[in-house]
Amino acid sequence: MTDWRGRIAIISDEVDDSFAAAVDFCLPLGIRAYELRKLEGGRFPHVTQRALDEVAATVARHDLELIGVSPGFFKGPLDAEVIARTFEHDLPLAFRRMERLGLRRMTLFTFRRGSRDEAIPAEIYDHLGRAVELCAREGIEALLENASSIYSDTGANLAKIARELGIGIVWDPCNAAQSGEEAFPAGYAQVRDALVAVHFKNWSHEQGVVAIDAGIVDMQAQVRALQADGYAGYYTLEPHQWHDRKNAVRANHSQLLALLDG
Numbered sequence: 001m002t003d004w005r006g007r008i009a010i011i012s013d014e015v016d017d018s019f020a021a022a023v024d025f026c027l028p029l030g031i032r033a034y035e036l037r038k039l040e041g042g043r044f045p046h047v048t049q050r051a052l053d054e055v056a057a058t059v060a061r062h063d064l065e066l067i068g069v070s071p072g073f074f075k076g077p078l079d080a081e082v083i084a085r086t087f088e089h090d091l092p093l094a095f096r097r098m099e100r101l102g103l104r105r106m107t108l109f110t111f112r113r114g115s116r117d118e119a120i121p122a123e124i125y126d127h128l129g130r131a132v133e134l135c136a137r138e139g140i141e142a143l144l145e146n147a148s149s150i151y152s153d154t155g156a157n158l159a160k161i162a163r164e165l166g167i168g169i170v171w172d173p174c175n176a177a178q179s180g181e182e183a184f185p186a187g188y189a190q191v192r193d194a195l196v197a198v199h200f201k202n203w204s205h206e207q208g209v210v211a212i213d214a215g216i217v218d219m220q221a222q223v224r225a226l227q228a229d230g231y232a233g234y235y236t237l238e239p240h241q242w243h244d245r246k247n248a249v250r251a252n253h254s255q256l257l258a259l260l261d262g
Contacts (some may be wrong), residue, residue: 005030005033008253009067009234013038015249018054023062025246029253033065036103037072042101042249044071055101067145067234068197074128075109075150079250095138105141105196105233106130107170110152110161112181116180120151121185122241132165143196145170146179153179155187159194167246168196172238173217177203184222192229199238200256209240211248212255223259235260 007244012034015022019039026034036044038049059066071094073086094106108131111124128144144152144162146169152158155176162169169191173183181187183203202215212219223235237258241248 002261004235004257007235007260008256009033009035009236010249011035011037011070011236011238014237014239015245019051020058023058023064025249027062029250030177031253032062033067035236044069045097047088049143052097052100054136059101066101066103068107069094069103070107070145073108073131073145074111077112077226077243078121078123087130091134095140098140102137105143107143109145109147110150110205112149112150113153120157120161122163124151125166128161128165132167141168143168143170146172147175148178154181155183155190156181159190162194169194170197170199171195172199173219173222174199174201174203174209174215177215177217182258183217184225188222188225189219195233197233197236198226198231200252201238212252212259220259220262
């Protein structure tokens with residue numbers, strides 16, 4: 001039986017906004033790889049210097065891996081003022097802080113859509129293409145993720161936009177299901193060739209985001225397909241159970257391990 005613990009990662013604030021506290025909880029579970037999103041002060045890069053120092057010290061102390069960062073850039077509407085601020089201030093700040101922490105991978109989003117049947121506007125490719133180019137100049141790999149509120153909501157739309165930009169994909173089956181797509185196998189079939197990372201939670205029409213075993217996405221089949229396809233990335237936990245973060249992480253970690261070993 002393969003020891004999959006070395007392939008399981010987590011978004012750190014799914015446990016605690018303090019990176020050190022999240023690591024203290026996760027290390028006994030065998031989790032040594034972390035994606036950054038929110039820390040003390042807010043969402044990266046708008047975090048405190050103390051939070052950055054804490055991340056750097058904790059990573060060094062425990063010999064951990066930081067696998068990427070999700071600043072939430074381009075998750076809002078196509079607003080000229082916000083876009084200008086992102087390019088003039090937020091992206092340069094993110095680059096400096098990523099350099100401080102040795103981070104080389106950034107997740108981007110694809111702007112908030114007005115309705116589910118709205119066509120993908122050509123304008124987004126100009127903004128996203130510019131961001132991808134700036135990331136490349138800094139030696140940073142830009143990735144695209146799907147989320148129900150944005151143009152890359154489904155696997156089909158995520159793959160279309162990512163192909164146009166020539167970049168890799170962060171696949172979230174839960175978010176695809178929330179968007180009304182059959183996340184597996186239909187959505188996965190669209191993204192599988194450009195897959196770089198996968199986030200794990202599940203979706204219920206009645207309850208919203210739920211544990212891996214509790215939703216409508218066949219996560220067992222999804223995991224088996226990833227294994228059969230030779231997926232080499234991390235299996236990243238993202239329970240999104242903010243009312244009881246630690247117990248949710250513990251339960252989802254156990255469920256994911258069972259699927260990986262199944």
